[in-house]
Amino acid sequence: MSGIYIHIPFCKQACHYCDFHFSTSLKKKDELVNALAKELVLRNDEFKNRIVETIYFGGGTPSLLSIDELRFLIDEVYKNYEVSESPEITIEANPDDLISDSIVLNPAEVRPLTIFHDYKTIGINRLSIGIQSFFEEDLKLMNRAHNSEEAKKCLEEATKHFDNISIDLIYGIPGMSNERWIQNIETVLAFNIPHISSYALTVEPKTALANFIKKGIIKNVDDDLAQEQFHIMIEKLRDAGFIHYELSNFGKPEYFSRNNSAYWQGKPYLGIGPSAHSFDGKHRSWNVRNNSKYINSLEKNILPIETETLSTTDKYNEYVMTGLRTIWGVSLEKVEQEFGEKYKTYLLEQSQKHIIEQLLYLDDGKLLVTKKGKFLSDGIASDLFMLN
Numbered sequence: 001m002s003g004i005y006i007h008i009p010f011c012k013q014a015c016h017y018c019d020f021h022f023s024t025s026l027k028k029k030d031e032l033v034n035a036l037a038k039e040l041v042l043r044n045d046e047f048k049n050r051i052v053e054t055i056y057f058g059g060g061t062p063s064l065l066s067i068d069e070l071r072f073l074i075d076e077v078y079k080n081y082e083v084s085e086s087p088e089i090t091i092e093a094n095p096d097d098l099i100s101d102s103i104v105l106n107p108a109e110v111r112p113l114t115i116f117h118d119y120k121t122i123g124i125n126r127l128s129i130g131i132q133s134f135f136e137e138d139l140k141l142m143n144r145a146h147n148s149e150e151a152k153k154c155l156e157e158a159t160k161h162f163d164n165i166s167i168d169l170i171y172g173i174p175g176m177s178n179e180r181w182i183q184n185i186e187t188v189l190a191f192n193i194p195h196i197s198s199y200a201l202t203v204e205p206k207t208a209l210a211n212f213i214k215k216g217i218i219k220n221v222d223d224d225l226a227q228e229q230f231h232i233m234i235e236k237l238r239d240a241g242f243i244h245y246e247l248s249n250f251g252k253p254e255y256f257s258r259n260n261s262a263y264w265q266g267k268p269y270l271g272i273g274p275s276a277h278s279f280d281g282k283h284r285s286w287n288v289r290n291n292s293k294y295i296n297s298l299e300k301n302i303l304p305i306e307t308e309t310l311s312t313t314d315k316y317n318e319y320v321m322t323g324l325r326t327i328w329g330v331s332l333e334k335v336e337q338e339f340g341e342k343y344k345t346y347l348l349e350q351s352q353k354h355i356i357e358q359l360l361y362l363d364d365g366k367l368l369v370t371k372k373g374k375f376l377s378d379g380i381a382s383d384l385f386m387l388n
Helices: 029-042 067-080 115-121 136-142 148-161 178-190 208-215 223-239 258-264 291-299 312-324 332-339 341-356 374-384
Strands: 002-008 051-059 082-093 126-132 165-171 195-200 243-246 249-251 269-272 277-279 283-287 305-309 360-363 366-369
Touching: 002 258, 029 067, 029 269, 029 291, 051 067, 051 258, 067 082, 067 115, 082 258, 115 148, 126 136, 126 148, 136 148, 148 165, 165 178, 165 223, 178 223, 195 223, 223 243, 223 374, 243 258, 258 312, 269 283, 312 332, 312 341, 312 366, 312 374, 332 341, 341 360, 341 374, 366 374
Parallel strands: 002 051, 002 269, 051 082, 082 126, 126 165, 165 195
Antiparallel strands: 195 249, 243 249, 269 277, 277 283, 283 305, 360 366
16 A cells, blocks of 8 residues: 655645644745646656555645646646555645635536535545634634634535545643533534544744743643643543544544555655655655745756665664554564564563553553553653664
């Protein structure tokens, strides 16, 4: 299984917490879309003999692209790659982009067509909607482009057209009580959404949020409260029939993200667009994090890319990091087969103290995090890394 990720580096406005690569100017959107198509053509040799099973439009805000632009890029994937008969095609979207006025293609026809209908006609079959919170105070603190009413209206409309929907929620927001967090979760459940991606609010350097906290305008993130809200979410979603299949992801059966599951299981993927990363099993590569440089390079048929060859230790460390985040865990047999006996021995030695502290446990030859250890899994993983 292989996937293609297409990075759309545009947003209406900058969220205060975000450090992803994006621009709030759409002046170069046409040139960027053409450059994305050019990169898809130039890199098709990398995916020879591989079947593309997922196409993922991420960002940034892919829902800022027109239907014609999205169709153009999807067509370029089909022209240049072997795509499975039933690929998962996901678009990340913001609520305010999805509840714009309905389009009447034929004025003589009374029946209006919505953007959801248009997405389905070009093959998109999964929505990932950036809700983050249903409360105005949270949305304003984060500088989101939508409001609470738009968030609910979006889900009301989206669920009429799509079955496979994921939404993003953020916990640990300064000022967010546990009661408000529970209301956020219960609002999602009321819409019968089958997949939730949820993240603790993180203060990234050089973001507006970091600056506001430094100046005392906004309270700092409370890690203990975030951990408490994380466990509240686990309990609430478990009771609602969700499977906590990855640290930040919960899905009903049959609704796990095929695209992201491939990342976590070490499958190859191709990242298209400025700042996008790729992985082929042996090498990791990344594109330049600058729209103008990206466009100018591809206009000259030059890939703006850097590549590193992963050592055995690099690959072991990545497997430990991703494996501990998932329900599939870290297989001791795989570690021995792919990396060698010394890595298996080292892993078992390093994990002993975490097993004693009931943060990790062994089950059927797999190392997994306990309920107590879930929130700490990234830190636990780093303690199991082997240094080059």
